[in-house]
Amino acid sequence: MKHILEELENRRAAAMAGGGAARTDKQHAKGKLTARERLSILLDDDSFEEYDMFVEHRCHDFGMSEKTVPGDGVVTGQGTINGRLVYVFAKDFTVMGGSLSLAHAEKICKVQDMALKNGAPIIGLFDAGGARIQEGVDALGGYAEVFQRNVLASGVIPQISVIMGPCAGGDVYSPAMTDFIFMVRDTSYLYVTGPDVVKTVTNEVVTHEELGGAKMHAKVSGVAEGAFDNDFEALSQIRRLINFLPASNREEAPDWPSFDEAERQVPVLDTLIPANPNMPYDMKELVRAVADEGDIFEIMPEYGANIITAFGRLEGKTVGFVANQPMVLAGVLDIDASKKAARFVRFCDAFEIPLVTFVDVPGFLPGTRQEAGGLIKHGAKLLFAYAEATVPKITVITRKAYGGAYDVMASKHLRGDVNYAWPSAEIAVMGAKGAVEIIFRAEAGDPDKIAKRTKEYEDNFANPFIAAKRGYIDDVIMPHSTRKRVVRALRTLRNKELSNPWKKHDNIPL
Numbered sequence: 001m002k003h004i005l006e007e008l009e010n011r012r013a014a015a016m017a018g019g020g021a022a023r024t025d026k027q028h029a030k031g032k033l034t035a036r037e038r039l040s041i042l043l044d045d046d047s048f049e050e051y052d053m054f055v056e057h058r059c060h061d062f063g064m065s066e067k068t069v070p071g072d073g074v075v076t077g078q079g080t081i082n083g084r085l086v087y088v089f090a091k092d093f094t095v096m097g098g099s100l101s102l103a104h105a106e107k108i109c110k111v112q113d114m115a116l117k118n119g120a121p122i123i124g125l126f127d128a129g130g131a132r133i134q135e136g137v138d139a140l141g142g143y144a145e146v147f148q149r150n151v152l153a154s155g156v157i158p159q160i161s162v163i164m165g166p167c168a169g170g171d172v173y174s175p176a177m178t179d180f181i182f183m184v185r186d187t188s189y190l191y192v193t194g195p196d197v198v199k200t201v202t203n204e205v206v207t208h209e210e211l212g213g214a215k216m217h218a219k220v221s222g223v224a225e226g227a228f229d230n231d232f233e234a235l236s237q238i239r240r241l242i243n244f245l246p247a248s249n250r251e252e253a254p255d256w257p258s259f260d261e262a263e264r265q266v267p268v269l270d271t272l273i274p275a276n277p278n279m280p281y282d283m284k285e286l287v288r289a290v291a292d293e294g295d296i297f298e299i300m301p302e303y304g305a306n307i308i309t310a311f312g313r314l315e316g317k318t319v320g321f322v323a324n325q326p327m328v329l330a331g332v333l334d335i336d337a338s339k340k341a342a343r344f345v346r347f348c349d350a351f352e353i354p355l356v357t358f359v360d361v362p363g364f365l366p367g368t369r370q371e372a373g374g375l376i377k378h379g380a381k382l383l384f385a386y387a388e389a390t391v392p393k394i395t396v397i398t399r400k401a402y403g404g405a406y407d408v409m410a411s412k413h414l415r416g417d418v419n420y421a422w423p424s425a426e427i428a429v430m431g432a433k434g435a436v437e438i439i440f441r442a443e444a445g446d447p448d449k450i451a452k453r454t455k456e457y458e459d460n461f462a463n464p465f466i467a468a469k470r471g472y473i474d475d476v477i478m479p480h481s482t483r484k485r486v487v488r489a490l491r492t493l494r495n496k497e498l499s500n501p502w503k504k505h506d507n508i509p510l
Ligand code: HXC
Pocket: 023, 095, 096, 097, 098, 099, 128, 129, 130, 131, 132, 133, 134, 140, 143, 166, 168, 169, 170, 171, 173, 194
């Protein structure tokens, strides 16, 4: 018996060693943790249950029979985050660069299947060089099996990808189909093909960082939902994110203990809006002031920063905040902001997370770049997402709600459940200046007349009362009472029932 136990210990030790001490040292020298070290930070102490530690690849080509490492370059299993079940896989770069063989893919598929069956989130930690080149089509098939499961799990369980090293070739598309991609600054790169291939094909010379670094994806491409400074910070933040999320679309997000008074007044909000309507203010102050204990988790803070998307809680229950940010591009809706917010709204709707929308939007961004980039289709994504969402929708217009953007931002007409406006709200087809220039074009040469017309337009339209008279706004509220009014509204909507007509699926303007 002793002999058998020893054999188990020896086999375990071989698997735990991964690619060996030298490769582990190399990993550390690059500022990266190993797969197992990462899981020990991500998961609660002593909660990790590993599967398939002894799985080995079955490839015999190119001398691979002599190159087997138990576990085959990916550590998979389950554990808990603050006591809640999650499934995990972590690519082990020390074993053949974390490359994907068929056996490696089968391990990932197994935890994907278990996560879906048991209704728990799945978190993938990526640090890998793509398809195991020696395996050929088996590796390609393995990837497709993973992709298929990503798609089936989409909208059923939260799927999170963290890019913590190279992530190239076949490894990019699984993260791309998950709900959130986070990257680690300076040590992670995400691209379909690396700089060498780029040079060969296009003759373009680029660095890893320029081509697929965290700065680029979190700010420019929008492929990543966020970036963190190092492995530890990234993993700690994923733990925090998980706390906001339900385990699946069959469950509610967990109630989080809060010492924040539910109907707390926020006097400082009465002076948030500057006297000059063209002066910006920080909408994040409003989001933080309203959220329980000011605690929010921003999604895509750097990309499309003219709109804020963040998870927060009210009365201990998760909500999704969407808010135009007047500090950036005056809070206008452009392609990036529309895509960003649309995806966030759809995530919230899929997982029954109520939406709280704060509106201060001068309209859609005009111009050839936006039109040529497809603003119409991208703007329509946000419109579509809000219109199809059946979760509770609370909207507060703080200042501008102009034109089509008024409609889009969870207006009453898109089944907004409770729509409020602050006294400073201006709900109109467009701003006074633009409106007067069009309606009174004949008087353009007379500045006095134009000033008079502008004043007239402002007096008549730059307020919330015309919309309130029509019932498009349920009430005009004092800014300091915003948290209280939103909390009360959400309480009334806990048993909301609303469904869309049966369909196989919709055809959102992709
Ligand atoms: C097999 C691989 C590998 C791979 C790396 N290794 N990538 N083994 N298949 N795809 C091995 C190396 O041989 C090496 O083994 C170890 O991993 C570490 O690799 P290094 O190159 O020494 O590391 P580094 O210098 O840090 O460079 C990392 C890298 C580079 C940038 C990821 O390894 C690289 O470019 N790899 C190939 C990327 C690629 O082209 N993948 C195929 C994509 S095609 P030893 O034994 O020396 O430690 C693809 C198609 C799928 O994925 C499409 C599905 C839809």
